[in-house]
Amino acid sequence: MSRFLGTLPKLTSLAAAILVLLVGPSMVMAQDVANGTATATVLTALSVTATAPLAFGNVLQGVPKSVAKTDAAAGIFTINGATNAGIAMYMQLPDYVELADGSDRMVIAFGVTDSNVDTTGGGDPTAFVAADGYADQDPHNLPSGANLSDAGAANIFLGGRVVPTVDQTAGAYSGEIILTVAYNGS
């Protein structure tokens, strides 16, 4: 019994630590935002996370390489916010990736069906089915009218294709994919 009682403070501390970890961020936000607006209930902050990059791995000269939106290597953006909130999404995609010194470029292409938008917040591109949201979407023109899930989440799964030339310079090519998200009801 005494051993059990001796363990209790540790357990309590651990539980408290978990509670702080769990509640901490939202408390901070509520405190900050409450300044001057004592009666306001804060709408859940909208956040976008690049959960996984679009990963092509190594590419061979003259051999185009594609990554499907349903592949484990697909790019994943995760959006979190208020339950069932309406959101607007806009993606900016590069036409090419280039070497850091700008000495060579490689074409990168995104087709009109290269993205899936999962409004259930499932998070796994390989498990996406059409009923989970919007299938086969143009990433340059993401669907309007999307809502976050009951848990306040959505995912965008992105595929693409790189097209190296036969004399493509070896090296590391980089580019930017930008996702902009806004609530559409405020």
Place this chain on the structure above:
Amino acid sequence: MMKSNTSFPGRLTPIGLRGVLCALALLLFLVLDLSAGVLVAPTVVILSDKERTGRITIQNPTAKPREVDIYFSFGLPESDSLGDVRISLQDSNVTDTRSALDWIKAFPRKVLLAPNGSQVVRLVANPPDSLQPGEYWARIVIRSQDGAAALPLAGENNQITTNLNMIMQTAIMLKYRTGELTAKLELADASALQRDSLIEVMLDMANRGNVSYVGILTCRLLDAGKKEISHKKIDLAVYRDMKRRINLPFLPGDFKPPYQVEVLITTEGRHDIADKDMIFGNIINRTLAVP
């Protein structure tokens, strides 16, 4: 006599409980780290001729530093012919007379947020003297990326590799108000049609006030005996004209035709905006017959 560490089926011992709690804490940490982007609050910033400064708080709940840029843009919720809403952001050459883009400033505009750190960003409005009464708008765009993004490494053995930086932006609305303010919405046209197992409600709205009409739109599908079949409630923001399509599922049940849709649009009930920042306006009640 029962020992203190006796285990029961389905009941955790203190040691077992500690293990579960540790695992839970680890899982929670990982979930927070992986699922959280930069958080921005509040989701709408209101400035006025009486209060020309405001602030937003940006928080980095992850265990990695984050580079954050703050800039302004212009973009209103606009609907297409199908009644879906999108927002197109415009960074320059904005000619809209209600744009506040040219006279809003943020301090600081670039921040490196430490892990679990936060930063207050001050906003200042310097409007021209000739502003007409009403509301003026801009979008605050918060752009974030991994602050410790590694430079792409040259491929081994002369390989070609790619590194795509995934950049995240959230755009929140800033509204500047001056003079006498009126929120007024007109429901110019409304219809309800049955499409397979859905009732499609189409609403044509026109803003007749001098501020954005911000409220809640509720649609209820009812049967002949006023029994509710389904309903939908959305946050609504009408800046000028807007068409909204609401799909109400026709759920199975003992319902009797004819069916109708009750539409309620009101500025009451928004919990994401402080009452002092709300411009309360007219209420629209309409009943639509489903042919």
